[in-house]
Amino acid sequence: MTALVLTELTIRRQEHLFSVRILHSKKLTMKNKIYKISIAASLFLGLAITGVSCNNENIEDVKYLGAFPTDSFFRNEQECFFALVGTYDVVRKYAGGFENMVTFFNAGSDDFYAGGGSGTDGAGIQGISNFQINPNTIPASYWRDYYQGISRANVLIEKIPQADMSDAVKNRFTAEAKTLRALYYFDLLRTFGNIPLILKEIKATDDYYNIPQATPAAVYTQIEQDLLAAIPNLPATVSGVERGRLTQGAAKALLGKVYLYENKKAEAAAQLASVNGTPGTSSQYGYKLVQNFADLWVTDNKFTTESIFEVMHTNQGSSDWGFWGQGKDEGNSICIMTAPRGYSKLKDDAPDLIAGWAFNPVTENLFNFMQGDPRLNASIMNIKSLKQQGKADYSGAYMDSGYFLNKYLPTLSEKTTLPGAWELNFRKNYILIRLADTYLMEAEALNGSGSRAQVLLDAVRARVGLASVPVSIQAIKDERRRELIGEGHRFFDLVRWGDAPSALAFKGFVAGKNEIMPIPYTELTGTILKQNPKY
Numbered sequence: 001m002t003a004l005v006l007t008e009l010t011i012r013r014q015e016h017l018f019s020v021r022i023l024h025s026k027k028l029t030m031k032n033k034i035y036k037i038s039i040a041a042s043l044f045l046g047l048a049i050t051g052v053s054c055n056n057e058n059i060e061d062v063k064y065l066g067a068f069p070t071d072s073f074f075r076n077e078q079e080c081f082f083a084l085v086g087t088y089d090v091v092r093k094y095a096g097g098f099e100n101m102v103t104f105f106n107a108g109s110d111d112f113y114a115g116g117g118s119g120t121d122g123a124g125i126q127g128i129s130n131f132q133i134n135p136n137t138i139p140a141s142y143w144r145d146y147y148q149g150i151s152r153a154n155v156l157i158e159k160i161p162q163a164d165m166s167d168a169v170k171n172r173f174t175a176e177a178k179t180l181r182a183l184y185y186f187d188l189l190r191t192f193g194n195i196p197l198i199l200k201e202i203k204a205t206d207d208y209y210n211i212p213q214a215t216p217a218a219v220y221t222q223i224e225q226d227l228l229a230a231i232p233n234l235p236a237t238v239s240g241v242e243r244g245r246l247t248q249g250a251a252k253a254l255l256g257k258v259y260l261y262e263n264k265k266a267e268a269a270a271q272l273a274s275v276n277g278t279p280g281t282s283s284q285y286g287y288k289l290v291q292n293f294a295d296l297w298v299t300d301n302k303f304t305t306e307s308i309f310e311v312m313h314t315n316q317g318s319s320d321w322g323f324w325g326q327g328k329d330e331g332n333s334i335c336i337m338t339a340p341r342g343y344s345k346l347k348d349d350a351p352d353l354i355a356g357w358a359f360n361p362v363t364e365n366l367f368n369f370m371q372g373d374p375r376l377n378a379s380i381m382n383i384k385s386l387k388q389q390g391k392a393d394y395s396g397a398y399m400d401s402g403y404f405l406n407k408y409l410p411t412l413s414e415k416t417t418l419p420g421a422w423e424l425n426f427r428k429n430y431i432l433i434r435l436a437d438t439y440l441m442e443a444e445a446l447n448g449s450g451s452r453a454q455v456l457l458d459a460v461r462a463r464v465g466l467a468s469v470p471v472s473i474q475a476i477k478d479e480r481r482r483e484l485i486g487e488g489h490r491f492f493d494l495v496r497w498g499d500a501p502s503a504l505a506f507k508g509f510v511a512g513k514n515e516i517m518p519i520p521y522t523e524l525t526g527t528i529l530k531q532n533p534k535y
Helices: 033-043 077-094 101-107 123-130 141-162 167-192 216-233 248-261 265-276 293-297 334-338 364-369 383-388 435-445 451-463 473-483 490-497
Strands: 022-028 060-065 307-311 380-382 403-405 430-434
Touching: 077 101, 077 141, 077 167, 077 307, 077 430, 101 123, 101 334, 101 490, 141 167, 167 216, 167 248, 216 248, 248 265, 248 307, 248 430, 248 435, 265 435, 307 435, 334 403, 364 380, 364 403, 364 473, 380 383, 383 403, 430 435, 435 451, 435 473, 451 473, 473 490
Parallel strands: none
Antiparallel strands: 022 060, 307 430, 380 403
16 A cells, blocks of 8 residues: 555545546436436436526536446556545535535534524525425535445445455455445435435446335445444554544444444444443543543644544645535635634734634523533633623624634634635544544443443543533433534434424424435436425
8 A cells, every 4th residue: 555545635536536527518408307417416426517507498508427437447456545535535525515514414403503694695504494494495415425425435346356456455445435335324314314225336327217215224224234344344543644544443433323323222332332442541442532622623633532533624625616515625614604704803812713604603502501511612602702801803693692613613823825715725624423422322322321321421521520420311412412512413413312393493393304304306306206204
């Protein structure tokens, strides 16, 4: 293996691989042809929308991109590695682009409002915040991007056996691809509930209009199978230039989380215990809670001992407005999105923040809930108080509370001078799975009772100087809310606990409907896919 690994430079998108050259453009006269191009972009390599314009005759102007010749690639380790990099690319969906997962599902929780410039600033994020989201306002990228990742994984898994490389490398690449496929299916399942299960390369000659939706149970079974097959062939640890690649610990943590969502608590506890080890000490994989909670959110503290799977972002990708959010950009978009509008520092003891777009303002309920907790200031920035003290100023935006998500707030020192739009090139990583999260998931899987569950809960609290409280499911729920503020978990926690109807009633949440999102309209047209209930 050479230095071609997933560092912040080499994770850059391999456009010669997964985006192909424009061959020609053509006019399509049937409306369901939009879907033909859309699903090709979503599920299968080689076809993507590059421009669409509509008129009253439903004539669609699209660019037709020729199919990628998969039979002439994947010949050796280097080519398969490039394909693997492309498969990893989709993990930046959590924090990259305006339609990132974190700010979207934060807005759907009881901890944040949508925010932004107005009630029409981003139809998707506004729609989930007030639960008026519908098939036309749900961003199609939440469906399309993950199916692109699945497609890449499917092709790579099929093609690896023919490549000229060692069996050890083949096994590792296959394990990474299967883990990524499992991750992408898990997020599709949590988001949409009823989805097609596709496990092979789909070619232009295949009938992709008539791929049915699988049962959630069938998708969960496949996720389990992929992860169980992958774990033995993943490295126990990675270091140096390989940081950011998947490990046994990351796959086990994901499998434990999947089991927990399936309510397979014994299986979840077993997987998570293997990851966690003895609470408060280093696990077999070297995971250990960092001593200072606030250190987790320092931009230069990448890949701490608490990080189990971390998504890399860089300011060296030259991300710009022309392709922002299309998968080619590599910056962390949460930073600019959650920063206060019109911010200015008035006194020396005010933070050197960059003015941003004011999405995800913190609810008053969460701010009050956090009073007395040592994690408050590291998690929430009270800009309203700074303004009242004359230390700083800002412009209140839509649904402004004066409280902002501090974990990702950008500072002037992080404003890049490299090519590209500085707003889109923040290099703070996003931690998808970290040890405090897996501690609390294991404690929950143990039904919130017993000595080990108590020790797991105590370890999370002791890290920030909090005394022990009797372990219970409610205590674990409360601790997750405090510990994981703004990291994108809260909405899904409320849904799987069955707490969403009560916790989100003030936002208009409808039980039996809003637990999952509507399938984008463009993905339904001309197919056998069925819309989710009540949408």
